[in-house]
Amino acid sequence: MAALNIQKGASSHSAYDLRDPNAQTIESHTLAVLVENEPGVLARVIGLFSGRGYNIDSLTVAEVDHLGHRSRITIVTRGTPAVIEQIKAQLGRIVPVHEVHDLTVEGPSVERELGLFKVTSKGDKRVEALRIAEIFRASVVDSTLESFVFEITGTPEKLDAFADLMRPLGLSDQARTGVAALARGG
Amino acid sequence: MSREMTGARMVIEALRDQGVDTVFGYPGGAVLPIYDEIFQQNDIKHILVRHEQGAVHMAEGYARSTGKPGVVLVTSGPGATNAVTGLTDALMDSIPLVVLTGQVPTFLIGTDGFQEADTIGITRPCTKHNWLVKETDELAATIHKAFHIATSGRPGPVLIDIPKDVQFATGDYVGPKQIETPSYQPAKKGDLATITRLVELMETAERPILYTGGGVINSGTGASQLLRELADATGFPVTSTLMGLGAYPASGKGWIGMLGMHGLYEANMAMHDCDLMIAVGARFDDRITGRVADFSPGSVKAQIDIDPSSINKVIHVDLPIVGDVGHVLEDMLKVWKARGRKTNAAAVQKWWVQIEQWKARNCLAYRNSDKVIKPQHALQRLQALTAGRNPYITTEVGQHQMWAAQFLHFEDPHHWMTSGGLGTMGYGLPASIGVQVAHPEALVINVAGEASWLMNMQEMGTAVQFRAPVKQFILNNERLGMVRQWQQLLHGERYSQSWSESLPDFVKLAEAFGCGGRTVADPADLDAAIQEMIDYDGPFILDVLVEKHENCFPMIPSGKPHNEMLLGEASTEGAITGAGAALV
Ligand SMILES: Cc1ncc(C[n+]2csc(CCOP(=O)(O)OP(=O)(O)O)c2C)c(N)n1
Ligand SMILES: [Mg+2]
Numbered sequence: 001m002a003a004l005n006i007q008k009g010a011s012s013h014s015a016y017d018l019r020d021p022n023a024q025t026i027e028s029h030t031l032a033v034l035v036e037n038e039p040g041v042l043a044r045v046i047g048l049f050s051g052r053g054y055n056i057d058s059l060t061v062a063e064v065d066h067l068g069h070r071s072r073i074t075i076v077t078r079g080t081p082a083v084i085e086q087i088k089a090q091l092g093r094i095v096p097v098h099e100v101h102d103l104t105v106e107g108p109s110v111e112r113e114l115g116l117f118k119v120t121s122k123g124d125k126r127v128e129a130l131r132i133a134e135i136f137r138a139s140v141v142d143s144t145l146e147s148f149v150f151e152i153t154g155t156p157e158k159l160d161a162f163a164d165l166m167r168p169l170g171l172s173d174q175a176r177t178g179v180a181a182l183a184r185g186g
Numbered sequence: 187m188s189r190e191m192t193g194a195r196m197v198i199e200a201l202r203d204q205g206v207d208t209v210f211g212y213p214g215g216a217v218l219p220i221y222d223e224i225f226q227q228n229d230i231k232h233i234l235v236r237h238e239q240g241a242v243h244m245a246e247g248y249a250r251s252t253g254k255p256g257v258v259l260v261t262s263g264p265g266a267t268n269a270v271t272g273l274t275d276a277l278m279d280s281i282p283l284v285v286l287t288g289q290v291p292t293f294l295i296g297t298d299g300f301q302e303a304d305t306i307g308i309t310r311p312c313t314k315h316n317w318l319v320k321e322t323d324e325l326a327a328t329i330h331k332a333f334h335i336a337t338s339g340r341p342g343p344v345l346i347d348i349p350k351d352v353q354f355a356t357g358d359y360v361g362p363k364q365i366e367t368p369s370y371q372p373a374k375k376g377d378l379a380t381i382t383r384l385v386e387l388m389e390t391a392e393r394p395i396l397y398t399g400g401g402v403i404n405s406g407t408g409a410s411q412l413l414r415e416l417a418d419a420t421g422f423p424v425t426s427t428l429m430g431l432g433a434y435p436a437s438g439k440g441w442i443g444m445l446g447m448h449g450l451y452e453a454n455m456a457m458h459d460c461d462l463m464i465a466v467g468a469r470f471d472d473r474i475t476g477r478v479a480d481f482s483p484g485s486v487k488a489q490i491d492i493d494p495s496s497i498n499k500v501i502h503v504d505l506p507i508v509g510d511v512g513h514v515l516e517d518m519l520k521v522w523k524a525r526g527r528k529t530n531a532a533a534v535q536k537w538w539v540q541i542e543q544w545k546a547r548n549c550l551a552y553r554n555s556d557k558v559i560k561p562q563h564a565l566q567r568l569q570a571l572t573a574g575r576n577p578y579i580t581t582e583v584g585q586h587q588m589w590a591a592q593f594l595h596f597e598d599p600h601h602w603m604t605s606g607g608l609g610t611m612g613y614g615l616p617a618s619i620g621v622q623v624a625h626p627e628a629l630v631i632n633v634a635g636e637a638s639w640l641m642n643m644q645e646m647g648t649a650v651q652f653r654a655p656v657k658q659f660i661l662n663n664e665r666l667g668m669v670r671q672w673q674q675l676l677h678g679e680r681y682s683q684s685w686s687e688s689l690p691d692f693v694k695l696a697e698a699f700g701c702g703g704r705t706v707a708d709p710a711d712l713d714a715a716i717q718e719m720i721d722y723d724g725p726f727i728l729d730v731l732v733e734k735h736e737n738c739f740p741m742i743p744s745g746k747p748h749n750e751m752l753l754g755e756a757s758t759e760g761a762i763t764g765a766g767a768a769l770v
Contacts, residue, residue, distance in 0.1 A: 022502065036369050039318070044310060051311050082498060089495035095315040095335060098369045 023081050028057065029104040030111060030181045031088065033073040036096035037063050044094050045073055054079065054087050058113075058156065060178040070098065074181050076156075101183070108184040114177045115159040120147045121170030129169045136162050147172070193322040193353040194219035197286065200329040202229050203362050206257050208248060208623055209233070210241040214261025216288025216301060219353035233623060233652055236644035238265050240616040242272020242343075243642070246281045247620025250603045251578055253406060255282040255336050256620065262288045263301030266347075267308065271610060274312040276343040278607025279429060280404055282336040283343035284329070285313075291351035292320055305347045314342030320349065322357030330362040339372025340493040341404055372492060376509030376517060384464070384488045384505050385521045391462035392533035393485075393540075394422045397445070400429030400606065401467015401491060401511050403599045409512035410599040413466065414438065416519055420529050423541055425453040427468050429606040432596035442541060446474045447742050448588040451549035451751060452541055454740070457482050458748040459540070465489040467511040470500040471607070472744075480747030490514045549740045549753055550592055559709050561586060561661045561732040565593035565633070568659060571716050577629040578621045580604065582614040582638030585667040585738045590633040612641030615658065619645060622654040629657070629720065636662040636729075637686050646699040649725040657719050658727045663734045664689060671737050692729035702726040 035041045042061055049056050058076040063069075077087060084102070091100045103109040117138075119129045126148075133140065133150050136158070142149035152162055156179055163174060191199065197220050201209065210233045213221045224232050235241040238260045245256025260269055266287040276283045290299040306318045315335050319325050325348065332344045388394060396417055402409050410433040417424045417440040424440040426433060434441055443450035445457055457463065463485045468474070470489075475481045481501060488505035489497050497506040507514055522528075552562045579594055580603040581587040587604055596602050603621060605613040618632035632639075639660055649656050669684040696703025702722040706715035706729070719728040739754040 040306060040310065043307070047311055082502070086495065086499055089497070089499075093493065093495050095367070095370045 211259030238268035243616035244620030247617030399468025436595035
């Protein structure tokens with residue numbers, strides 16, 4: 001099912017929308033925005049969110065088709081169903097935007113984020129940190145006598161859980177990439 | 187076939203290929219190579235303005251009165267920043283403009299060079315799209331793309347920033363046919379199934395209304411023609427936003443007047459009570475809806491708009507139709523005719539009886555005077571004395587603008603130019619010049635307030651220089667009248683900074699600019715003064731001294747539903763309270 005894929009200029013995307021338009025519940029949606037890889041395109045997308053007061057919970061961007069000059073921007077955003085629809089329509093208006101996909105409603109998708117976590121500790125805490133890292137299948141990518149840097153890939157929730165456990169064990173710094181997402185299946 | 191030439195020459199070549207006959211502009215260091223090319227040709231006329239904001243509003247007036255894109259040429263830095271208000275105005279009102287700005291040479295970009303500004307960054311949110319061209323080879327294609335994007339889909343302003351070294355360098359010129367915009371493919375045709383569903387509803391509707399907006403005008407004169415055909419054939423009443431006046435003629439039998447905050451009682455009541463609302467190129471602006479929760483609570487709503495983001499933005503509609511108004515109206519008519527031209531005539535007849543009752547309230551009534559000129563009366567006389575001339579009207583922003591919308595009658599599209607979405611004081615005078623440049627023989631009148639008019643009055647010099655015989659009809663209440671009205675109704679009659687002190691003598695000002703001028707204060711002299719203005723061979727400033735404390739009614743206070751509108755004789759005491767007072 002690709003019901004809510006807004007073809008740019010399609011004539012009735014909102015007619016497909018069977019959710020209650022007046023619902024006031026706040027939903028989290030992951031949007032994949034395929035754009036022409038040209039200067040300023042990211043600024044246009046971000047400016048849209050700041051200018052119209054929409055939320056960005058996570059944002060990643062990278063070129064995915066070098067020859068075709070396409071980049072993929074993955075945005076995790078929040079809003080009522082009406083606001084989410086408006087965000088998608090506004091994104092579709094940006095001239096260098098080719099396609100807007102709402103992965104949250106288009107069907108099952110996979111979401112992954114990569115995180116680097118520095119844990120600075122000694123003794124028992126250091127041992128415990130290593131043990132938990134193993135459970136999470138995090139790998140050690142740097143170590144000194146007093147610190148580790150763990151690399152972990154997973155859903156944002158998994159990374160959050162890992163950070164929560166590491167906090168009392170000396171978590172001193174972290175860097176996260178933001179979410180990359182793809183629809184499942186062919 | 188491609189030809190090699192300098193970037194500056196390419197600009198002229200591309201404008202010529204796009205059929206441009208007029209450019210509104212102002213020179214400076216970063217555009218000198220282009221001005222050098224302008225000097226060496228005669229196909230494109232350059233109107234030298236007095237301020238870049240004026241150039242953009244002129245281009246807007248040109249565009250709105252012709253349906254063609256307006257073209258602006260300004261220099262980098264201050265030239266570009268001065269254009270920002272006009273760009274924002276054009277974006278809000280969906281006016282096609284192509285604005286060319288000079289930029290410091292590419293090797294100086296980012297160094298805080300003299301007259302460098304981040305024009306692309308500054309204008310990104312106030313253009314439909316913009317480009318910085320770094321290679322001369324890409325310049326021609328970019329200009330052609332710019333025209334395509336400005337004029338297609340939902341029209342709007344675009345900007346091309348051209349560094350000076352790109353203007354000097356040579357590159358290959360390509361023609362307009364060779365461009366592609368794969369990521370930009372606006373819809374034209376609406377979904378036929380939805381259109382058919384709408385026609386079904388039209389056949390049974392008891393209280394239908396056509397709510398039309400600027401999108402009808404933007405879709406071209408064909409769309410206005412189709413709207414007239416549809417409205418007259420079905421007998422459905424037609425109301426319009428400020429932006430859509432003229433799409434359906436004021437003399438048409440379906441016309442029930444403008445709606446909205448200062449719209450007519452019958453139009454707003456009909457919107458509130460209708461059972462089928464057909465929005466045609468209108469976007470449910472807050473000036474139209476009033477309190478959203480109470481907006482037309484009992485109606486099924488259909489919306490035709492070329493911009494998907496205009497649909498369900500403010501008001502949820504039941505039948506969204508994304509497409510060009512002209513195409514969709516054509517399909518609607520076809521389907522409606524093919525199904526046997528049915529309407530619920532008996533019910534619609536009853537609906538009209540109700541509308542006539544609302545009309546009988548005579549909501550525009552005002553107390554006239556033989557001592558002082560009432561602004562409404564001045565406009566009625568202007569209407570009467572210009573009726574045969576089919577004048578082009580521009581306005582500034584304020585009470586006079588709303589009175590003009592209420593009291594002048596628009597018979598044709600493209601004859602009414604007003605700053606609707608942004609509400610830009612200072613729009614009307616330059617816009618009137620742009621209109622006049624496009625229609626040299628026509629009668630062009632700017633209905634102005636004295637305060638707004640001062641904001642771009644320097645453009646009177648442009649009018650005189652280019653012999654644009656624009657008529658400046660200033661309703662001078664020596665007040666920022668609309669602000670004063672709100673202060674009276676909302677802020678306990680504390681008139682903070684809302685009067686016009688130290689006004690110039692407008693007749694002497696006219697003399698100083700070298701155009702005609704007259705002041706009129708006595709209602710008995712009004713007709714003669716208006717006639718003098720019309721007959722004068724050249725630009726003219728008519729300073730009409732009007733009642734200073736007149737309020738513009740009807741008025742739906744912010745935050746109130748349509749059926750709680752204030753009428754002229756109604757008590758306004760405590761009319762706007764609490765949450766409503768926080769709205770603009
Ligand atoms: C550039 C700009 N600044 C401020 C305003 C706010 N504003 C709206 S109407 C108005 C007063 C306009 O006065 P005038 O032009 O004399 O018209 P009147 O209302 O008296 O007819 C003002 C200040 C505006 N619309 N535009
Ligand atoms: Mg005034």
